[in-house]
Amino acid sequence: MNSPVRISLAIPVYNEEAVLPELLQRTRNVLDEIPGGPHEIVFVDDGSTDRTQALLEQAAHGDPRISLVALSRNFGHQAALTAALDHVSGDVTVVIDADLQDPPESIPLLLEKFEQGYDVVYVQRVKRKEPLWLRACFFVFYRLMAALSDVQLPLDAGDFGLMSRRALEQLRTLREHHRYVRGLRSWVGFRQIGVRIERAERHAGESKYSVLRRLKGAMDGIFAFSIVPLRAAALLGGVTMFLSFLFALYSLYAKLIQHKSVQGFTALILSIIFLSGVNLFFLGVIGEYVGRIYEEIKGRPLYVISHIVRGNSGIMPPEPASARRSGYSG
Numbered sequence: 001m002n003s004p005v006r007i008s009l010a011i012p013v014y015n016e017e018a019v020l021p022e023l024l025q026r027t028r029n030v031l032d033e034i035p036g037g038p039h040e041i042v043f044v045d046d047g048s049t050d051r052t053q054a055l056l057e058q059a060a061h062g063d064p065r066i067s068l069v070a071l072s073r074n075f076g077h078q079a080a081l082t083a084a085l086d087h088v089s090g091d092v093t094v095v096i097d098a099d100l101q102d103p104p105e106s107i108p109l110l111l112e113k114f115e116q117g118y119d120v121v122y123v124q125r126v127k128r129k130e131p132l133w134l135r136a137c138f139f140v141f142y143r144l145m146a147a148l149s150d151v152q153l154p155l156d157a158g159d160f161g162l163m164s165r166r167a168l169e170q171l172r173t174l175r176e177h178h179r180y181v182r183g184l185r186s187w188v189g190f191r192q193i194g195v196r197i198e199r200a201e202r203h204a205g206e207s208k209y210s211v212l213r214r215l216k217g218a219m220d221g222i223f224a225f226s227i228v229p230l231r232a233a234a235l236l237g238g239v240t241m242f243l244s245f246l247f248a249l250y251s252l253y254a255k256l257i258q259h260k261s262v263q264g265f266t267a268l269i270l271s272i273i274f275l276s277g278v279n280l281f282f283l284g285v286i287g288e289y290v291g292r293i294y295e296e297i298k299g300r301p302l303y304v305i306s307h308i309v310r311g312n313s314g315i316m317p318p319e320p321a322s323a324r325r326s327g328y329s330g
């Protein structure tokens with residue numbers, strides 16, 4: 001290792017009491033092995049309703065490296081992750097899930113790339129252990145996302161990864177509400193590289209993502225990084241107009257040359273229903289973008305902090321809300 005660095009782990013946690021003891025042990029072991037420091041672990045408790053918060057407070061009291069940022073309610077994974085990123089102070093930050101699907105033991109591997117001069121090291125998941133249908137969905141989603149997005153998004157990369165201080169500082173300035181953090185990380189730029197790491201099964205507990213929530217997350221990704229869905233309406237409209245023009249020509253030909261009127265009650269009904277469907281569909285697409293404008297314009301903070309527990313200085317109230325516009329004071 002070239003020069004000693006201070007590593008921060010940013011970990012969003014929601015109802016993970018079953019994995020916490022193992023998580024704490026494994027992350028601390030990994031940090032113990034890495035020279036430099038003092039390293040830190042910033043947990044964000046995303047409004048857990050089990051013993052997660054109590055366990056984390058206890059951990060923070062017992063280890064000066066551990067801090068807990070407790071949110072006032074459940075704000076969702078990406079908001080909790082943002083809160084964690086807003087509170088780390090190391091030279092490099094590693095984002096990792098609490099459920100040990102991403103092995104903390106691979107952190108030195110990420111660090112190696114950082115020392116080769118990369119600002120962002122993202123992890124591409126290979127050999128996922130999720131059910132086949134879900135893996136198929138992930139496969140299609142990441143490829144669709146990459147095709148639609150104006151930013152170059154790596155395939156199969158999750159939030160697990162490392163960021164240098166300067167990359168993180170840029171990421172922190174992006175305060176959009178429907179967050180797709182891995183996309184924002186690509187947007188930031190600098191030198192980025194992927195490493196392929198096997199994704200384990202959840203150590204314990206259940207995934208916090210229902211199918212609906214995953215779908216919402218996927219839509220956040222697409223709508224935040226692409227306006228192709230808007231253009232698709234124009235494209236489809238163009239194609240339909242062209243087809244109707246051809247049909248008009250044919251109708252004229254049939255009437256004037258062949259002296260017969262075009263029949264087609266069924267075709268009429270079908271095309272009316274089809275085109276009303278298309279209209280409503282794209283009204284919905286426009287609605288998604290308008291809804292997002294509305295969310296942004298309200299300018300609400302991304303999360304609200306209930307309290308912060310730092311390893312060595314005890315419980316602290318959050319900074320006043322005025323200093324924390326959009327949940328970030330830096």
Ligand code: UDP
Pocket residue numbers: 011012013014015016046074075076077078080081096097098099101206207208209
């Ligand atoms: N998480 C969170 N808030 C939520 C949902 C999840 O902070 O509302 C955390 C969760 O504790 C875990 C990470 O986000 O550390 C990823 O969640 P999960 O493992 O359920 O997602 P999956 O890996 O199944 O996509």
Ligand code: MG
Pocket residue numbers: 097099101202207
């Ligand atoms: Mg998980």
